[in-house]
Amino acid sequence: MNVFQGNDEGDPGVSRLGDRARLTSDRLTGIPKRVTEIEAYPTVVKEGGVVVSEENAEGTFREFIREHSNVFRVEADDLRLVSIRNINNRWYVKYEQRYKGLPVHKATVGLDSSEDGKVGTYAASYHPDIDLPVEPAISLEAATGAAIETYPKGRQRYLRRQDDVLLVYPEKSDDQVSYHLAWKIQIVTEEPDPELEKFFIVDALDGTILRSYTANFPGAQVTGMAQAEVYPENPTDPISTVPLEHEYVEIEDAGTTTTNSAGRFKKYVNWLWPLFHWPTGDATFTLDGPYARVQDSAGVDFTETRPCNTTSPCNMTWSATDRDHINVFYHMNLFHDWLADQLGYSWKNPWDGTSRLNAQVNHSFNNAYAGNPMKFGTDPFARSSDVIYHECIHNVLYEIYGDYIGWPDSHAEAYGMDEGFADYFSSSFTNDSRHGEGYTSSPRNLDNNKQYPGKSGYNIEGHTGGLFIGGAGWELRQRLVNIYGGSGARIADQLLLEAHQILSTYPRDYYYSDPSESNLLSALYRAADIDNNLKNGFPYFNDMQLAFHAHGLLQAVLEDRDSFDFSTNTLGTLTGGDLYYYDGKFWANNYEQNGVKDLGGIGTPDLGGITIPKSGYTRFGVDAVEGHTYVSKAQDGEQQSYIVFRVTDLGASKSTVTVQYLYRVSPFWYIANLNTKEIHKPVCRWVSLMAAGNKHHLKSLKTAAHWIKDDGYNGCYYCLNRYDTDTHTMRAVLRNLNADLETP
Ligand SMILES: [Zn+2]
Numbered sequence: 001m002n003v004f005q006g007n008d009e010g011d012p013g014v015s016r017l018g019d020r021a022r023l024t025s026d027r028l029t030g031i032p033k034r035v036t037e038i039e040a041y042p043t044v045v046k047e048g049g050v051v052v053s054e055e056n057a058e059g060t061f062r063e064f065i066r067e068h069s070n071v072f073r074v075e076a077d078d079l080r081l082v083s084i085r086n087i088n089n090r091w092y093v094k095y096e097q098r099y100k101g102l103p104v105h106k107a108t109v110g111l112d113s114s115e116d117g118k119v120g121t122y123a124a125s126y127h128p129d130i131d132l133p134v135e136p137a138i139s140l141e142a143a144t145g146a147a148i149e150t151y152p153k154g155r156q157r158y159l160r161r162q163d164d165v166l167l168v169y170p171e172k173s174d175d176q177v178s179y180h181l182a183w184k185i186q187i188v189t190e191e192p193d194p195e196l197e198k199f200f201i202v203d204a205l206d207g208t209i210l211r212s213y214t215a216n217f218p219g220a221q222v223t224g225m226a227q228a229e230v231y232p233e234n235p236t237d238p239i240s241t242v243p244l245e246h247e248y249v250e251i252e253d254a255g256t257t258t259t260n261s262a263g264r265f266k267k268y269v270n271w272l273w274p275l276f277h278w279p280t281g282d283a284t285f286t287l288d289g290p291y292a293r294v295q296d297s298a299g300v301d302f303t304e305t306r307p308c309n310t311t312s313p314c315n316m317t318w319s320a321t322d323r324d325h326i327n328v329f330y331h332m333n334l335f336h337d338w339l340a341d342q343l344g345y346s347w348k349n350p351w352d353g354t355s356r357l358n359a360q361v362n363h364s365f366n367n368a369y370a371g372n373p374m375k376f377g378t379d380p381f382a383r384s385s386d387v388i389y390h391e392c393i394h395n396v397l398y399e400i401y402g403d404y405i406g407w408p409d410s411h412a413e414a415y416g417m418d419e420g421f422a423d424y425f426s427s428s429f430t431n432d433s434r435h436g437e438g439y440t441s442s443p444r445n446l447d448n449n450k451q452y453p454g455k456s457g458y459n460i461e462g463h464t465g466g467l468f469i470g471g472a473g474w475e476l477r478q479r480l481v482n483i484y485g486g487s488g489a490r491i492a493d494q495l496l497l498e499a500h501q502i503l504s505t506y507p508r509d510y511y512y513s514d515p516s517e518s519n520l521l522s523a524l525y526r527a528a529d530i531d532n533n534l535k536n537g538f539p540y541f542n543d544m545q546l547a548f549h550a551h552g553l554l555q556a557v558l559e560d561r562d563s564f565d566f567s568t569n570t571l572g573t574l575t576g577g578d579l580y581y582y583d584g585k586f587w588a589n590n591y592e593q594n595g596v597k598d599l600g601g602i603g604t605p606d607l608g609g610i611t612i613p614k615s616g617y618t619r620f621g622v623d624a625v626e627g628h629t630y631v632s633k634a635q636d637g638e639q640q641s642y643i644v645f646r647v648t649d650l651g652a653s654k655s656t657v658t659v660q661y662l663y664r665v666s667p668f669w670y671i672a673n674l675n676t677k678e679i680h681k682p683v684c685r686w687v688s689l690m691a692a693g694n695k696h697h698l699k700s701l702k703t704a705a706h707w708i709k710d711d712g713y714n715g716c717y718y719c720l721n722r723y724d725t726d727t728h729t730m731r732a733v734l735r736n737l738n739a740d741l742e743t744p
Pocket residue numbers: 390394418419422
């Protein structure tokens with residue numbers, strides 16, 4: 001029943017809203033999007049005497065919309081209140097559209113009225129013809145995964161979902177609207193990053209990403225660069241200005257950011273920031289960051305403040321007449337990155353569990369100390385990169401071992417390792433065996449011939465003791481550099497760092513090589529082993545041997561009935577290993593043992609140069625005599641290998657004997673154990689070097705080549721070509737081998 005007067009047919013009911021009411025329809029949905037100059041009251045106000053209030057406005061105006069639904073063409077029951085505001089004596093009411101309980105993206109209906117309830121304007125972005133299932137077929141997790149997939153691989157692990165909602169998403173094109181059941185998800189980063197944070201609309205029925213857009217209203221940013229005047233290596237170097245990385249920069253009222261490896265920083269600020277910080281705000285630079293903090297001797301931060309704004313870069317160069325603090329901060333960060341990037345070791349502060357080591361500078365003493373904080377004394381100590389790296393490594397080793405390796409027992413072998421490896425890793429990073437040039441006239445040098453005097457009566461101060469154990473590390477490094485080039489240094493670094501991690505799990509106290517104690521040599525073998533079986537050999541064995549041998553570090557103290565396996569540095573009782581010591585004699589008459597020969601008192605020629613005798617070995621005891629040199633056949637399974645050793649100490653009762661030794665490896669042993677399909681590079685290379693230099697080994701190699709002939713001989717060929725420093729000689733060897741093999 002039509003009770004209204006004056007309506008024209010195309011526009012039923014509009015005139016009831018007032019004589020001047022004007023209606024505009026949405027081009028796509030065809031329903032009113034805007035009605036202005038309404039002059040009509042809700043019935044409950046006009047006829048029921050209701051006074052509009054904040055409490056009843058929602059229902060009152062919903063009824064008004066329902067009363068005029070023939071005009072507005074929206075379903076009043078699908079409207080959910082968003083807000084009611086009374087601004088300047090008018091009511092403003094806003095509803096959002098729901099579809100079967102789900103919000104419809106950005107679909108709202110609103111109106112305003114005078115304070116007494118006379119409606120003035122109506123506006124709607126409303127979707128009248130939705131027809132969708134409301135059960136998602138794509139889970140929220142799957143939708144989140146699809147969103148994160150759109151980021152570069154390296155960024156994905158820093159992202160997470162913050163907000164999510166299931167909704168109806170109207171997708172508008174030029175001539176129609178289509179509706180999707182969709183997840184709206186906000187993806188955020190750990191550290192706020194406006195360039196990465198986005199909203200995603202993902203179709204909840206088929207998983208399509210319908211839309212994504214940055215989550216942040218475009219703001220502005222404060223950018224700049226931090227640099228520092230430093231001593232590149234030594235206190236005597238000319239000053240250099242370099243980018244300062246990993247430094248915190250705090251932008252006033254906007255939070256803290258960190259400089260990157262180029263010293264650059266940026267901090268997003270909201271669009272109001274420039275107004276509140278006109279013409280500039282403050283940027284505060286502190287010698288503090290995620291990995292290093294440097295303070296003065298009283299524990300006070302170093303900070304500098306510069307004016308900054310969003311229109312020009314805010315640059316800062318740390319400069320001072322006394323640059324100790326700047327230098328220490330710079331080199332700590334540099335060294336942190338090297339350890340993390342090259343050795344995969346990201347340091348931890350053992351005292352507080354953070355990732356940051358702390359330092360103080362300008363103490364009055366002539367020295368530097370590890371700890372928390374590290375303390376740097378007079379200028380030269382804080383200006384020597386060697387010293388800074390050295391103290392950092394003390395802390396790193398402290399973290400690995402749960403304490404210093406040997407300090408404060410300052411004349412123990414273990415303290416020698418504290419100092420030797422603090423020097424070693426510092427030197428490996430600088431690629432210079434000298435430590436402390438520029439602050440001392442006599443820098444320590446890891447490239448030396450210092451000899452370990454033996455375990456009994458060892459009484460050497462840590463820094464001096466460090467010269468031969470650190471020297472052995474350096475010798476290993478240089479051997480591997482000679483073979484593999486620069487990457488050989490990293491192989492040695494990795495092996496030694498792993499060896500310390502292994503040794504730290506053994507009980508205290510710690511020694512260099514003695515097999516009856518927790519010792520570094522055994523840990524190093526374990527670090528190199530690839531199949532959890534030391535007895536079948538392992539990579540780098542010969543280079544490790546020779547490195548320790550160069551400093552007299554291959555020594556073992558045997559007690560009565562001790563057997564010894566030289567190639568694994570392992571003691572046993574009578575059986576196992578290459579020989580045993582019993583009743584003042586060396587014996588080799590147990591299972592797998594093969595015989596010993598006494599070469600007599602031939603003086604102290606290098607054990608590496610002793611000619612291996614072909615005969616004269618006995619399994620049934622040769623007397624141990626101080627100063628005598630012996631040769632032992634290696635045990636079964638270590639084909640054609642020998643051990644040359646010398647008795648360096650024999651107590652009067654002969655209850656213990658100290659031997660210094662060198663294992664003379666035959667390539668035959670290795671090749672016998674080789675899987676020819678996967679020839680291991682170090683073994684390969686070593687086989688060929690041995691063959692080049694030694695007739696005896698050449699014979700072994702020929703024999704071995706028969707073993708691997710099934711492989712079409714490619715393994716050897718590969719070895720010889722790939723790893724020989726002297727290609728010409730190697731090719732000659734290869735030709736001989738070929739000739740030999742091809743002649744029955
Ligand atoms: Zn030290």
